[in-house]
Amino acid sequence: MIAWHIRRAFEDLVANRFISALTVVTIALSILMVSLAILIAVNTDIALQEWKQNTRIMAYLNADGTATAPELVRSILAVEGVDSARFIPREDALAELKARMSHHASLLENLDENPLPDAFEIRLRTDEDGWERIESLAGRLRSLPGIEEIEYGQQWVGALRDVAHLLRVASVGMTGLFFIAALSIVANTIRLVVYSRKEEVDIMRLVGASEVFIRAPFYISGSIQGLVGAAIGIAALFAVFNALAVRAAFGVMAEFIQFRFLSPWVLTAIIAASMVVGALGAHLSLRRKLSV
Amino acid sequence: MTDGDAETPIIRLVHVQHAYGRHQALTDLTFDIAKNEWVFIAGPSGAGKSTLLKLFYFGAQATAGEVLIDGVNPARLPPRRIPLLRRTCGMIFQDYKLIPGRSVSENVALVLEAAGYRRRLIPQKVRAVLRLVGMEAHANSLPPQLSGGEQQRVAVARALVGDPKLILADEPTGSLDEVSARAVLELLRAAHIRGATVVIATHDKGLIRDTGGRVLILDRGRLTRSVHVEKYYDRMAH
Numbered sequence: 029m030i031a032w033h034i035r036r037a038f039e040d041l042v043a044n045r046f047i048s049a050l051t052v053v054t055i056a057l058s059i060l061m062v063s064l065a066i067l068i069a070v071n072t073d074i075a076l077q078e079w080k081q082n083t084r085i086m087a088y089l090n091a092d093g094t095a096t097a098p099e100l101v102r103s104i105l106a107v108e109g110v111d112s113a114r115f116i117p118r119e120d121a122l123a124e125l126k127a128r129m130s131h132h133a134s135l136l137e138n139l140d141e142n143p144l145p146d147a148f149e150i151r152l153r154t155d156e157d158g159w160e161r162i163e164s165l166a167g168r169l170r171s172l173p174g175i176e177e178i179e180y181g182q183q184w185v186g187a188l189r190d191v192a193h194l195l196r197v198a199s200v201g202m203t204g205l206f207f208i209a210a211l212s213i214v215a216n217t218i219r220l221v222v223y224s225r226k227e228e229v230d231i232m233r234l235v236g237a238s239e240v241f242i243r244a245p246f247y248i249s250g251s252i253q254g255l256v257g258a259a260i261g262i263a264a265l266f267a268v269f270n271a272l273a274v275r276a277a278f279g280v281m282a283e284f285i286q287f288r289f290l291s292p293w294v295l296t297a298i299i300a301a302s303m304v305v306g307a308l309g310a311h312l313s314l315r316r317k318l319s320v
Numbered sequence: 321m322t323d324g325d326a327e328t329p330i331i332r333l334v335h336v337q338h339a340y341g342r343h344q345a346l347t348d349l350t351f352d353i354a355k356n357e358w359v360f361i362a363g364p365s366g367a368g369k370s371t372l373l374k375l376f377y378f379g380a381q382a383t384a385g386e387v388l389i390d391g392v393n394p395a396r397l398p399p400r401r402i403p404l405l406r407r408t409c410g411m412i413f414q415d416y417k418l419i420p421g422r423s424v425s426e427n428v429a430l431v432l433e434a435a436g437y438r439r440r441l442i443p444q445k446v447r448a449v450l451r452l453v454g455m456e457a458h459a460n461s462l463p464p465q466l467s468g469g470e471q472q473r474v475a476v477a478r479a480l481v482g483d484p485k486l487i488l489a490d491e492p493t494g495s496l497d498e499v500s501a502r503a504v505l506e507l508l509r510a511a512h513i514r515g516a517t518v519v520i521a522t523h524d525k526g527l528i529r530d531t532g533g534r535v536l537i538l539d540r541g542r543l544t545r546s547v548h549v550e551k552y553y554d555r556m557a558h
Contacts, residue, residue, distance in 0.1 A: 029436070032433060227420075230417075231419055232434060235411070235431045235434055236404070
């Protein structure tokens, strides 16, 4: 019986191929935009998580700090959340800088004296998640005597956090818009199909067809439109992702972020949601048009 | 429809009325139709014949009184049970009501598919009934490719395929030539001989001749007479 309903649904789609194609394209565009927002939000979240897992705070020392480094390291380790602290003498820091800037070594060779301060590289415990806790921990370290300055990439991480938040809000908003747009267009498409099959539906009723029997092909038709739209949208997203990821792999972002595509679970959820939206659109249309 | 006992009329109307807004279509109808009866509902256009038939196939509900189909009052049933009742009726209309985009066999099979028959049993049952009405050769034709008489034979096949207890025909020969009309009537008579109750609404007095059975005569929504066909013609002759 299911096969019969599916065949009828496909017949409807073929018979109304133009409007069905338009619906599928609209759903595909909606899915593309929503899943793109989700993809960016997911990757931004991953970048933030990775940064958190490798969080290190650089504490630059003043003259007092250099003098009291053995005592200072004990104070640093006593701060809750700190895992380890490694002293980096200013000479080592300059050598590392020279190694990193080997192409511009001439700039550093003419220095009269080492401009870099001594520093501690402080690593946090991995269970220390939460941006606010890291900020408060950095504040406590900054207040220790002998520490001149604290640096933990607060500017770009802060910006990334804001972007992630914005994307989350945007993806929720876009999902809502997609939901309404897709629902509306599927409902209108099914309404047209119902109009075109009104006589048939009346006859089916006369011969004793149940409402489930009459409505099933319309629901299946809506779900198929949702499925095909989602598949096309995700395929387009994958193409966009590949193009961007390949560029990023050779770009400046490669050092910071390992781009990832949406997980199979998320993709399945998007496809299922799109099919549900298709069926729901059919339901809205049928509720108005097939009521006795 | 239940398997009521033989004495239970297949149709019972008790003081039934039906109105379309202010227009009173049927007024105070009380009569029975027994199982395996052959009944004509006659009367001029607008007498209420089609409305009465609608009450029998649950296409309309009485605005007053009680309609019992094989002991069941459809007005007291939840709407989801109505399709189950309709499956026990075979219906034939003047305008055939065939789905134009589906083949003859698909139109006939629809009844069985809607009733949830096993799919592998459907083709042989459809073939058998199309053979019965002489339309087996047209199984793959679309209704618009057939003549009026052929389309009505398909409609009869569709009405018969579910082995209904009750066959309701609304002006079944209204748009057919005499030969086709006789052929359709013969098919209905054969179904009646096999045990079905047949109720035919018609304003064609010629159709009623030589068929036996009973005639219910409606006039402006009222039942004016209920007589045997022979008496109906005797009276017309005098």
